[in-house]
Structures are given as structure tokens and as C-alpha cells.
Amino acid sequence: MAYDKTKDPSTGNPYISGRRKAARHPKGVTVVASDTVDLAAYAAGLVVITAGNIKYLPSQNADADTITVTAAPVGFIIPHQVRRVFATGTTGAVATLEG
Template sequence: MADNRYSSYARTPDGFGGKGLLVTPGATDLGINVKGVICTTAGDITIVPWDNLDGETITFTAVPAFFIPPYRVRRVTAATATVYTIEN
């Protein structure tokens, strides 16, 4: 692996992610290291923002590829788009 010239910089909530994983929508929280999610294909996505209760979902329909919901996402409950995490 190539040398990471940015390894000495602090990872902050508003900085770039250092890791990304494919999301399987469902009833499981994504984890505390997830800063957000990105849809890499067009479609629909339903999320639970970090401070919302389990049933308080927000649905975005017909989003374009590379859409990033404007929330810190705790859970992706449904998606027709391909979704990846943005993590520290």
C-alpha cells in the first residue's frame, strides 16, 4: 500500500472519510464511525438520522448517483440505490 501523506492529520467529523463499506438496508444501526452515506447509483433511499427514533424515517426518492443525504445516518432501512458508508 502506498504511503499515506495525510496520516498525521486528525480525523474530524467534517473531514473526508477513511473507509467505506457496502450497506445492506435493514433494521441494524450502521455504527458510531459512520459519518454519512453515499448513493453510488440512482434510486431511492430511506434513512433514520442519528437523533431520530427508530420509526422516524426520511425517504429520498429518485436521487441521482453520488447523492449524499444531508444527515448523519444511523440506519438505512430501504434502498433501491447502491449505498456505501463514509467512515473515519
């Protein structure tokens, strides 16, 4: 599945636009990992809610260019925009960070 610009959270994101706005509490949802299905809306980032390995695909990477964080502790922030979290290779759980 190729990059889908309509799911990209960077539009209006104060951390990407170069001008930071006042801090606010981000919202998020628990991610259901899948080896084949992208997130309904790309996540601006991820936070680990159950420690373990997290295999994910940054939003603009090719499908084969995955990243795996090994032994990620609870509270660890994945700073990439993410379009998929893989079931295979993921032993922890994550939630999205949304503006």
C-alpha cells in the same frame, strides 16, 4: 432501538467540532439495508452508489422519524449521521462516508 452514543462518529469529527482539519480521503463500506438492524457503527454520511430511493434513519432521530430521498442520483451525498438504512422503501444502494 434507541440512539447509541458509542456508535456516534461525531467525536473528533473535524466538520462537527467546529475546527476543520486538512482534507483526507474518507473510507467507507457498502451498506446492507435492514428494517430492524442498525449499522455496526453509525455512518458520518452516505453516498449513493446505485440510483434510486433511499430510506434512512438519522442517528439521533426516533425510530419512526425516517427520511426518504426519492430518485437519488449516483454520487448524491446524504449529509446526516445515519444509524440505519431500511430495506423496505430503498431501491438504490449506498456506501458509508467515514472519516
